[in-house]
Amino acid sequence: MVNVLDFSDVSYVRNGAAILDGVSWRVTSDERWAILGPNGAGKTTLMKIATGHDYPTSGTVHVLGERLGGVNVFDLRTRLGFASSAQARRIPGNETVRNVVLTAAYSVEGRWNEQYDELDTRQADRILAEWDLLGLAEQAFATLSDGERKRVLIARAVMTDPELLLLDEPTANLDLGARERLIQLLSGFASSPSSPGMVLVTHHVEEIPPGFTHLMLLKEGRIVAAGPIEETLTAEALAETFGIEVDLQRANGRFAAVAR
Template sequence: MTGRTVRDTSHDTSQETPAAVVLLREVSVRRHAGDHLILDGVDWTVRPGEHWALLGANGAGKTTLLRLLGALMHPTTGSVEVLGSRLGRVDVRDLRARIGHVTTAQRVPGDLTAHAVVLTGHTGTVQPLWRVYDDEVRRRAHERLAELDIKELADRPYGVCSGGQRARILIARALMAEPALLLLDEPFNALDLPSREDLIDALHQLAGGRPRLATVTVTHHLEELSPVIGHALLLREGRILARGPVTEVLTDATLTECFGRGITVTRRDGRWAAYSRGRAPRG
């Protein structure tokens, strides 16, 4: 395929530029069964305080890329540095403890209260380790719930919370480690409109309160992007099609090429929307 790369201002190497939170160079991942290339020659830099959207069709490589960032796998070739540590030269268990990773597929006992779920973020466990949590840790768990605007859920069982409430509880849990990088894997999956908007508002507030926190959000819908999202990366068939500022990447032309359908993009008051005009012409 022919890729189109948008100018990426995050590659500025001046002395004023802060150290990268994520630094990928010529990264490829090959599935040994069938010798299938999942990611091909990916270069990407994420810096403190940047908020990225990661988009692409199903099978484009988004999940694999997010697993690399979460130190859950290694590349076949190329180098991956996360929080200053290069995969293959660091104990990934220590590195994972410094990365917030939120996915709706996460296993959480439904009978745990929201406060107990957040507490497990301190130990990185599924079940609470009650003897480990002193008064300070318990207080911080309450603060994380308040930070996501759900402090009233502290004593509510996770299993009876709505999808939007669960998403915010899991984000609060991830923040217990005070991560410099927060990975959000389709956090809006199956949310209704009010729950989606509540979560977008919470992420907006979170970014304002943590100016150095970097985030990467995987989504299929531009409508789910918070106004704080300033950068976007588009994947197509395992290769970067475009990366950089959202105003340069999220265009009719790039999204049409990315998804293979004629797409029109609109933006109003910092929020995005897209609709299909039909299949893109074959070129």
């Protein structure tokens, strides 16, 4: 398998504070990573760098084999899939669900004068069906529930068959039903051998979908632990990361942590 993301001794400093501090981390195309850590751990900064929206203060980053600082990031981003809650604010509210997904082919957020062929439409409808959205294809984005919007943004992120998929807190602020449905869909996608390498940021072990293979625990810009999830996700590592003693449970491929 090929490396799709490679951080080598990466630090990111702003206003004299180290947001990331000496991060070395590698993702291959067959790995599905969850990144877990408290607020302020550096998770968002890590994702901004991984998507080419920011650059490290020191160290080197390779994304899909290309070194940040030595590649046109606009070209690079066409090979990435990215979904975050912030994107929802940039989507025109009257845009249909089908068009939100379809416009990913041109990397625009809102239908304008671009032209799409039948192949594009079939691809969009196939992906809408995979993410349980085809029945909402003609509905306006603004009328959707939070859970439906999150699924639309992920469907948009995979529209172009990306080589790396990055998801920033995809289940945040969802009710139980919407969260569980999305985790179920993410688990199915992650378990497919045809899916790209994946990185998912979350605050909660309960939101790690089955099928994710690796875990990074991040605290104050430093890696507490990183590796295969069965070895890395322990009560001791969670205590070090979050500063609270927990009992860790696992059932049916899902995790749960409860304070002692």
